Amino acid sequence: MDPKYSAQDVMRCALCDTPVPSMHCDFCHVNLCKNCVEEHLSDLSIEHKVVPFKERGSTPIYPKCLYHDKRHCELYCEKCDIPVCSTCISSGKHKRHRLSDALKIFRFKSKVLEKDLKELENIVYPKYREIVSDIRNEKVNLEKHYNLLETTVTKHGEVWHTEIDAIIDKEKSEINKMRIHHLAVLKEHSDNIQQKISEMEKTILNLQEIFKNRDVSLASTYISRNAEFKELPSRLHVALPKFYPMRINAEQLHQQFGSFISTNEYGYRKKAPETAYFKPLLDTPIVINSMSSEYNIRLGRIACLTDEILWTCGNGPIMKLYNLHCELLQSIKTESGNSPADIAVTRNGNLVYTDNGRRTVNIVRRKEIKSLIRLLNWRPSGVCMSSTNDLLVALLSEDGKQSKVVRYSGSKEIQVIQFDVDGKPLYSSGYYCRFITENRNQNICVADLGAHAVVVVNKAGHFLFRYTGSSNTDYFSSKRFEPSGITTDSQSRILIADSDNNFIHILDQYGYFLRFIEGFVSRPVDLCMDTKDNLLVADHSGLVKKIKYTG
Known part of the structure; x- marks a missing residue:
């Protein structure tokens, strides 16, 4: 057929x-x-x-x-x-087993089979085919993308080569200028000496002629120039320039050249949440909201409860809850009447604050305050919640000579971070504030105001890097780096409020400076991040601005 x-x-x-x-x-x-x-x-x-x-x-x-x-x-x-x-x-x-008509069982199972068949034919099988088709398209797109990547890297390399060639040509030009200048100086000096030699030769011939002819007339008119000739010309020694090549740091060079960013270490994603996608930095950040906390005394710390509601505190015992429409929703007074050193919000939406004077870490549940941690000989400063729902607290010894970070599970101390592998202190001494946050990669980042630095360790407490301010002198002022607030985003970038310089520094997760956010607030003192990677910035005057800085 x-x-x-x-x-x-x-x-x-x-x-x-x-x-x-x-x-x-x-x-x-x-x-x-x-x-x-x-x-x-x-x-x-x-x-x-x-x-x-x-x-x-x-x-x-x-x-x-x-x-x-x-x-x-x-x-x-x-x-x-x-x-x-x-x-x-x-x-x-x-015997005594329950028996049924095989045809009846068949009819029952036929319905199950029919249901399975329909589900496989109409839903599951088409989905598999769709996924296979997607993979086919992904392969095509993958080839195009990687070819484009290779082309981009090659072109970027050509730009680097052009820049390097330009630097080399400029250096060669400088070398040639110095060569011409030094040769001209030597030639001028040589010409002056040659002129003296020529005059000396004439004088010698003249004297020889007088002696030879015994000419009384010439001898009586002779004027000696020996005193002049005995003043020997200086011996010129050109101080030749030297070239000191800078040692090439391959890692930094690679970092400056550029890097690849994937959704995870394998470079692919199955079904990732929205925050797993790469969000590039905007060339020009945008202020999308601005509110005044109406603090009569300067605003100190902020912490997001939701994307539209945040806790605030300042130099006073009152902690205030505002929405971004400047409406005061709630006020809580610290149990001791002291100003909170820092505040944070738990996963359950409870407020946590540190009381430096009472040496306690406290939690507010339904307007009731309970002390979670009571300390002896140590005073708490910065506090944050970790991804594992632990509390990370920056502590300073009573005598001001030691500082450390402690991880608490509830009120139980489970980790102490204080020294590097050589036994040297990771954090500065002295009565300075130290604020703390945990990165998405579980690195622990401390804004150490006493050290004028941000110190980053991994989850195990091993030192990773120290950031002391950008070396970009085109932007950075002569004032010292003053890290007063710190937060991180979904891309594991670290953002630091630099109050004295009116900058917000943005670093990548490895501690490399990316750029500044500037011109939006005066004297930023604290930062926090909402769930959409919008940055909230508080300044001394009580103003809070929400800034969109990623794409």
Whole structure:
């Protein structure tokens, strides 16, 4: 049968090809004309059941018994979960077992099979095909993307080569200028000496002539120049310039050249949350909201409760909850009447604050204040919640000579971070504020005001890097780096409020300076991040601005 015309063809007898057969064998699943039925039934090696064509499929096909040849299983043992024949039953093996009609079980399972078939055909299978098609398209896009990456890197390399060639040409030009200048100086000095030599030679010839001719007239008019000639010319020694090549730091060079950013270390994502996508920095940040906290005394710390609501505190015992429409929602007074050193919000939305005077870390639940941690000989400063729901607290010793970071699970101390591998203190001494945050990669970042630095360690407390301010003199002022607030974003970038310089520094997770945010606030004192990577910045005057700085 030609497949091209299969839709127009008719049913035919399986033996003689007669069209429109009137019979059908339900066991063999073949169509038969009346003349061929007897021939089909002549094959006694298999069982047959021939019915009119219109009744095809009406004969139940019972399974053959696994234990008794030539027997069909018309019943089903529900306890043994197998089909059984009459011989199986008479053997007594299924005595007192519940037996059902195999056809009834088949009909029930047929519905399950039909449901599974429809689900596979209409939902699951198309999805698999769709995913395979997506992978095919992904491969094509992948090749295009990586070819584009190679081209981009090559072109960037050409730009670097052009810049390096320009630097080399400039240095060569400077060398040539110095060479020409020094040669000119030497030539001028040489010409002056040659002139003196020429005059001296004439004088010598003149004297020889006088001696030779014994000319009294010439001798009486001779004027000696020996005193002049005895003043020998200076010996010039050119101080030749030297070139001191800077040592190439391959790692920094690589970092400056550029880097690849993937959604994870394998460079692919299965189904990542929105925050897993790379968010580039905007060339020009945008202020999307501004509010005044109406503090009569200067604003100190802020912490986001939601994207639209934040806790604030300043130089006073009152902690205030505002929305971004400048509406005061709640006020809480510290139990001791002291100003909070720092505030944070737990995953459950409870407020945590540190009381430096009472040496406590406290939590506010439903307006009730409870002391979580009471300290002896140590005073708490900065506090933050970790990704594992632990508390990270920056502590200063009572005598001001030591400082450390402690991780608490509830009120239990589980980790102390104080020294590097050489036993040297990681953080400065002295009565300075130290504020703390945890990065998305679980690095612990401390804004150490006493050290004029940000100190970063990994989760285990091992030192990673120290940042002391940008070396970019085009932007950075002559004032010292004053890290007064710190936060991180979904890309593990670190943002630091530099209050004295009116800058917000942005670093990557490795501590490399990326850029400044400037010109939006005066004397930024604290930072926090909402869930969409919008930056909230507080300044001394009580103003809070929400800034969009990523794409």
